[in-house]
Structure formats: structure tokens, C-alpha cells
Amino acid sequence: MRKLSVAKFGGSLLDQKGKNVPAILERIRELRSRDHYGPIVVFSAPDRYTDELIRIGESKAQSRSASVESIFNSYDRIAKMYVKGKLLKQVLSELRSYRKKAYEALSLIDKRFQGNARAKFLTSGGEFPTSLLMEYIMSANGLNSCHIPKDRWPIVTDDNFENATPLYEASKKRISYIIDLLEKGKVISQAGFLGVTADGLETTLGRGGSDLTAVFISCLLKSQYNVETILFKDVPIQSADPKSVKGQKTYVVQSLTYNEAHKASMMGMKIVQDSAISMARRFKQPLKVVPFQAAEKYTVISSESFTEEIVKIVTGKSGCAILSMRDEKSRSLEDSLRVWERRDDFLDLGTETLETEERIRDFLFLDSEFLRKNEEKIKSFDKNLKIEYGVGVVTLIGDKMKDSPGVASIAIGAIPQINIIRGIFAPHTSQIILVVEEKNVDAAVAAIHIKREEMNKPR
Template sequence: MNESLLVMKYGGTNMQDARAVRHSASLAARSIREGVKVVVVVSAMAGVTNQLLKLADAAQSGDIASANDEIAAMRTRHFTAAQELGAAPDSDTVREIREMHETLRQAVYGVYLLRELTPRSRDLIVAFGERLSAPLMKLALEQDGLRAHHLSGGEAGIVTDTHFGNARPLPGTYERIKDRLSGLLSAGVTPVVAGFMGETEKGAITTLGRGGTDFSATIIGKALSATEVWGWKDVDGVMSADPRVVADARNVDVLSYGEVMELAYFGAKVLHPLAVTPLQDSGIPLRLKNSADPDFAGTLVQAEPRDEAGHPVKAVTAIRNVSIINVSGAGVLGIPEVIASVFDAIARENVTLLMVSQSSSMSNVSLAVQTTDAERTLNALRAGVSLELKVEQQDHVAVLAIVGSGMRGQKGVSARLFTALAAADVNILMISQGSSELNVSVAVEAEHVDEATRAVHAAFNLGKTVTA
């Protein structure tokens, strides 16, 4: 599409109640009145996704009363928001919300009867959060004098594989989205798409993984050749560190696709780790903005990095609740088929490896995983590798990473990192650096990660500039 087009994604706090939804709608309306076409992609109300997961687990365990209590609380919240946005009791919005809650109740009751929660059923249930947000945003846009139409992810054209819980779009998705949404935009109608979800070729609802609304927005942005994709959040953009840990953390003005992917992977809550992948081949910029300060530029994510002289590192981030799995056996790990069996066992469990480190003697491999994945990783390795190998688990670990394209070819970056950690009396358990030279990551004891973050942030002069 040749005219200016923005895809605007709204997170959970931007959809948490009627006031937030109304404000979010006003941000889209401002651009629309300036002649920009807008596609809106919405998240569930803040906290609703966790509620849905909780009630699904309650139903599976036989506690249907608790599940129904959660559904009733959610229903009240959605009806209250609709009423405060101006919906009459007999309006289409109220009817749609009522029907969706009834469908949700039936799905949860089915889980209760079977005492079985399959990945497919979990996706069906958890996707109701975004599906219930979409009619509220449509209503708010209409109350602002605009024409709008809401769609589920599947109705918008997002077709995925059958990897429930972490689905990926199929190649035909982009053309299908263009076919579904272009007509609405040409007619002056603003599409409101439920994020986080798609559907299989047979129509089963799938989800794209936690934070998947970001992914939905960039998939749509690529399909429509958007001018930019905007992610509205409750912070200024990407920060140089977690501001709850580092008092002088500052906004990072520009990041490359690669840098933001590394930050997302290593724990920065900026966006879904795969969100930039649809934009990379088309060069569409992604802008992360603060809904409370819409005129602030936020963080621009683009194809090329923008390096600052003397500042090879852009940000420091951390993943908490990590465990290290140590696999050892004198000389055995040097045999190719043995090391292959280690990674095959992990792949079968679909476990994400945060870090990998191997000793030069090839007698030890250390793997960092989320603690929630540690037990099944341990069991898979003990069942799937040579009996000559020893497999042990170390808990209470965190992974700290520094990220920045300026590290490429820059001498002394790792030395500065290690010196800062040593000065803070923080012991390093593992070290890893990718060949891209975009990050250096270390594993440390969890109790020291905040202190380590502050020390590294200061060592690389990432804080706000202090003026006299």
C-alpha cells in the first residue's frame, strides 16, 4: 500500500480498563484524523491471560468452582468496561462479550469433565483474552467518531502451523492478511485485530507464545507494507537497564533489529523475541512508544545500528530463575555422537537453551535453561545420553547480558565487563559470546544479579547524562 499506514499494537496496561481503552483509541484516532490509515492490534486486559491460564489449570484439576469464580470476575470486568465506554445493555458489544464468555465457560467445563488440558484446548481458552479486548477497542473508536471492525487473528488472515502454544505463521499468511484487511482500510474502516492468536488451516485457534501480540503486529505490518509498526507501552521505550534496578537507566533512542532481538532473548521485556523477524527483509521500522507521553519519540528499531563513539554497549539486561545443567564425563563428550545425543535429548523436549559453554578438554558441557524447564531437561538427559556421563543441576542462577553492535571488533569490552563484576565481588559461573559480537552473557548467582547489573551499567557509562 502506497499511502502512509501504521500498525499500532497496544499492550495489556493500555487495555486494562475503560479509561485505558479510551485513551488508546484516542491515540489511533489522532493519526487517522491526520490522514494516516491505522490497523489496531490489541492485547488482553492486564492480568487476564494469567487468569485464563489459572482457571484452565483449576478445571483440569477438578476445581470447577474456582474456575467459574475466575470467569465471573472476568465477565464483570469486561461488562463494566463496555458499560463505561457507552455500550447499552442490548448493544452488539454486550451481546458479543456475553456470547464469548459463555463459549469460554463451555470450553472450561469440557476440560473439567475430561480432566484433560491439551495444548490445543489451552490455546482456545487463553486466546479469549485478546478476543474479548477487540470489541472494546472497536467500541471506543466508534465512540470517537470512527468506523471500525474487529477480527480474531485467524479472521484477519494469520494462518499458523499446529505447534499450539508457540505457533508460527505459514507462508500464505501475508497474502491472506492483505486480502482480508486492505478492503476495510480502503473503505475507511479501521481493523481491530485480536493479537497473540491465529488459526490452523483447519480453523483451530493457536497462540504465538507469551508476548505474541507484538508478533501479530509485525506480521500484519509486513503483509500490508506498513510505513512503521508502533508498539504502545507504559514506558518510554527500551531502557538501558531495568529502571527498577538501576536508578539512572535511560531510554535508548535507536536500536537495530539484531540488538533488540538479543535484548528480548536475554530478558528485557521489550517485545516478543521473534517480533522483528517479519520486518527484517522489508526494512519496516518498529517504534516503541509511551502511551502516557505520545509525543516522545521512544525507541526506533531499524535495520542498521547507530553506534555512539566510546559506547560499544547499548544496554544490560538479565534473565532470572535460571538453572545450569552440567554434563560431564572425562573424554566422552569429545566423541561427536555423544555430544549430538546431548542436544538431541534437549531438542525432543523443546527446551530453549539460554547459554551453552564447553570446556576446552571437552569433558564438560554447561547448559543454562529456565528453572521451569530444568527438571525435564535433567530427566531427558539422564534418559537419553551415555551412562558414562554425569548430569547435575545448579539452581538459583541468573544470566546477565550486555548488548550492542559497537562491540564488534572493539577491544577490551569483555575485560571491562569482567573487571566490573570482580569489583562488585560477583562470581561468574558461565561465559558465552556469540560470533555476531552483539552480546556477551555471563551466568551469576541469582542473589547478586541486581548488584551485578548496576556495576556493569556504571562501568559502560550507560546512565543518564548529568549536567552541572
């Protein structure tokens, strides 16, 4: 089967000055030379542009002045650096068209920066002009490139506009357009983050959704090509965040299962968007996570691990909270969050029977800001519920922990001076979770990570 690469370049690799553009072009040429088809290149909006567009949209919703001039002026500057002559005139003209579309989308925002208006504005100012710009830069540098227009968009989603789910069967019907371009020898510049409903309304694929774009396009094409999904990141996946374990040696994690990657991503390590991992697992599509400046330090995420570490990652996450409420009231809240709000970023800590014979159920929420913003609504389920803010979690990740007793004892023994508020000792789920005070997260990660060699001794 013919080889094809779908390569995603994260927003952190595209800054306002376009300094990484020559290196990005070199990576694309390497893939083109190796595969002979494609590649399909997925681009996020440049570094911090999405945050700035959100700020602009929220300003408009609050009836404050809002302008996208700084965003589009930077696109123009990058174009002038890497595109010349007739192509430059063309790309500047098309960027003016996108600037107009961004202002049109901005005008639709009224009091609430949400729904389709939000999706339309973010993508009109971010990923769409970025993919257009990169198409022209590739063309100006000898690559036979094109970008995908919105009316031929291949990713059809549900109508959850801000965190949409791609629909495989509906999208599969549209993939022939991309196949035709590949067969004509095109390098395809694909905007990340964007989906459309069946009736053509813009949606977004959640924060970090360009990962999902690359994975989903790969899954749509894997019956036609031998597809390699490559996610270029600014740093490698490591055994711990170097900022948390200053002075210690960290280790590149060469292999993760989908389960390990999902747990690590959920518990604080920014590896790959969780929805992208779920999609890859569903279609058994391996992912190759490649640090941009050190390609040899890549990580493969797949069904099975090819390394023997027991504990692969120690990760920490601040900004958590514990919610305690009456057990009989908790089922309604859990169903509401999981089914209607589609949230899976909380864990059931179990129930406790008090001396009064009242049963209390505790949940660990990994996003305390969600609770703060919705506390009044959540208390409608139980007016006497209690929320403990200011906690964080330290998590040990590794599928092989289930066959290796003693890991939890080593981890706990490494932090005798730190109060463990709760512990979830579930190595059969590939994770051991220690709940600590938020201020102690980094110290706990560092103390446990230094025991990595001991925890990974064969048992």
C-alpha cells in the first residue's frame, strides 16, 4: 500500500515572526521525498493567536472595541518574508478576504462569545488564514501545494460547536476530494481545529483540536494509503516535566500505549489532545510524536508498548478540587456532567458512611475553575455539598504497574513530609494517584521521580 504522511505542526512552532518556517519547509520536503505522495500538512494557528482571538471575541461580547488588525498584519509580514512577486500579490489579496471574513464573523458576536459565532470567528482569524499562508509559502518554495476550501471541508461533526465530535461515516463521503488532490501530486495545507456540521456551520474540535484533525484525516485515509501520523511538538515526551524536577535527569519516553497516553494527558502532561488519542485508539492508528528540533527523540503511541518500564511518567496537575455531597443526590449530578455536559475530567473517589449513617460521596475534579464558574448551578443538586479547592494531583503512569507490586509504597515513602489528602491506588488502571495540597505538587513530583530507577527494577 502506498505511503502517506499526515504531519501536524503545532502553533508553538509558528511564531509571529515566522522564524521556524524554513525548518518546517525542510521537514515537508523530507516527507515528500520519502513518500512520493502528499504530505498532508495540518497547521494550528500561530503561537498565542487563538488566545488573542478569544480575548478579542470576549471584548466584542462585552461591547468593547475589538480589532483583528494585529493578527492579520502579522500574517502579511510573514507572507512578505517568504513569498515574492505574483504569488505575494495573490496571497495578500486572499488574506484581505479572510480579514474581511473575520470582521464579518466578529460582527455576529452579541453578548455571548459562544456557539457557531465563536467557531466561525476563531477559525476565520486563525487556522484558515494560516493554512492559506502556508500554502503560498510552500508554492513559493517549489512545492506543488494547495489548501482545502471550506465548501469542500472533509471533517463533518455534530453540532457541539465548541467541542465537536467528528462523524466518521459522514466525513468518509467527502474524502474523495482529498484523494483526488493527492493523486494529482499535491502537498495539502490543511487547517486544523475546524469542523463543519452537515449543513455547513463551522465548529471547533476543542482545545488542541489540530491534533484531532491530523488523527481523524489519517483514519479517513488509512483504507487507501499506509498512513503515518506525525505530530511535531516543541519538546519531547519525557518521564516528568523538567520544570517540576529541576536538577534531575529526565528520560525520553519512547513508547506509550493509547491507555498510558490518555491517562498522562488527562492527569496533567500535555502530550496529545485526549480526543485525538481516543480517535487513534478507536481506529488503531499509531501516532508518532516528534520534537521539532530533535527528531530522534520521538515517541510512538500505539496499542502495545515496546519498552519495559514499569513507571513511564510521573506527572503533576494543579487546579483541582474535591466535591463532597450526599450519595443519593450524586447520581443526578454525575449523569448531568457525563451525558449532558460531556465532561470526563472528574473521578469518583467513593462513598463514606458517617456516624449519622449519612452516605457521602466524593469526586475529584481536575478543573477547579469549572466548579468555581458553575458552583451555584451545581449546588442545585445538593445545597449542602462542600467543595475543597486548592488541591492538586501527582500521578504515576504505566500499564505494567499492575504486575509490579510495591510501586505505591516507594512513591509514598519518597514524600514523608508531604500530606497525602487522598490516594487512588489502582495500578490495574495503569495509574496511581496521590492528592496533595496544590502548593506541594511540584515537590512531590520531584521526590517521586528521583525514585524512578528503583520503581522500574524488575520484580
